[in-house]
Amino acid sequence: MTDNLQLEQLVAACHWIGAKGWAPATGGNMSVRQDADWCWLSESGKDKGSLTTADFLQVSIADNHAPSGRKPSAETGLHTLIYRLYPQANAVLHVHTVNATVLSRVEKSPALLLNGFEMQKSLSGQTTHLDTVPVAIFDNDQDIDALAARIADYAQTNSLRYGFLLRGHGLTCWGRDVAEARRHLEGLEFLFECEMQRRLLEKP
Template identity: 75%
Template structure:
């Protein structure tokens, strides 16, 4: 698929995310891989539900350098990290949803483990509800370079698939292209809602 059509699909996905309230108050950031050297990342401070093609900024994956001098998202370093760690990743979506934010604070471990849900099969490579799907959890940090380094160190020794949670912050997920990243986002959000509801009911 051409770079142009991938960017158009990303703009459409951003509008879809905005309609669901998954990136409120200009929160969140989204990107698509342009080629081996560059990605296109949403500009800082923009409402994700009304983004256009012109609101995406070219960023060098290896260095986070922005040739145009415009201001990309504060979390640029997390997007470029994913593209460096996973050459097959073609799109990254970062959202601030209630489910992911609350669960990331309720869960005290280093991963949110999902098991027993048929919808786990929306995630690439998952074929059974019996499998355990761990979604890594990292403490939030305003030092994005330091946070990226911690995630990179984790990924060197542990499998990191689909996405990760930042405590009290939200979900970052990815896929081989925009459609897969969008499917992973929707599937994980459904699973998070189920898991949160299960925990509420079991606590009564």
């Protein structure tokens, strides 16, 4: 169950994300689970670097309904999907970083494979750089219900442990609380930047 402290920590994470330029031009969306039935999700069209707790809407995890009548983020259905798929997920961060956006288009396979980087250990459960960490990539879609259905189908037989990429769009990641989601975001973004530089330097 999420208390007010988690929402305040999410607001602080949003300010940090905004300061890094990872959610430009009101892009991105963030949420935190309230309980089994509800989450708090950032309102559409808001600058993530200046959000307050008042800029988050209560949203039903089952059907995306917002009792306030205000407009939640366009990607609401992806947040609620993650909360339904993973009961242990209590915070979700969606960002539009350059590295995530570009890599998601450069990599043509269904997943970006990360291997050999010590910072893989920033991801929960990873204990060595020798493991290969797959980050699934899904084609972007303006039909969020259809996109959520494709992700749900994938998750039935594949692991989505930390997050996924949307082609030409960005990264969605999560954690057991805001602190873990923030660590996963920072760790994955570092890994994406390393992978980008590796590919540039190794290019013939």
